[in-house]
Amino acid sequence: AEFGSISGLRRGAVVEIAGVTVGRVARIELGQRQRALVTMYIDREVELTDDAIASIKTQGIIGEKYISITPGGSDMVLADGDWLMETESALDLEELVSKYIFGGV
Numbered sequence: 027a028e029f030g031s032i033s034g035l036r037r038g039a040v041v042e043i044a045g046v047t048v049g050r051v052a053r054i055e056l057g058q059r060q061r062a063l064v065t066m067y068i069d070r071e072v073e074l075t076d077d078a079i080a081s082i083k084t085q086g087i088i089g090e091k092y093i094s095i096t097p098g099g100s101d102m103v104l105a106d107g108d109w110l111m112e113t114e115s116a117l118d119l120e121e122l123v124s125k126y127i128f129g130g131v
Contacts, residue, residue, distance in 0.1 A: 031082075041092065081113070084116075095110070
């Protein structure tokens with residue numbers, strides 16, 4: 027998956043569907059378009075469709091970052107090496123607090 031920001035996400039982070047761990051983040055690198063490329067290992071028995079959404083979430087208020095996948099309804103099942111095209115980047119809590127304190131919100 028490709029994200030605009032992965033702020034705080036680390037290699038080895040959990041990948042979940044409906045709160046159930048289905049994989050781990052295997053690699054994080056900077057792509058050609060200056061976006062974060064995240065490679066995930068997903069359990070083989072889990073089928074993801076081409077319209078699934080990968081979102082970076084935080085456990086609790088200041089907890090660990092993880093990836094939550096929302097399944098889609100498409101009939102097109104992804105194969106090994108395919109990309110999740112729909113993503114939601116990490117929310118930067120420090121940036122939001124700063125904007126609130128200094129009048130940016």
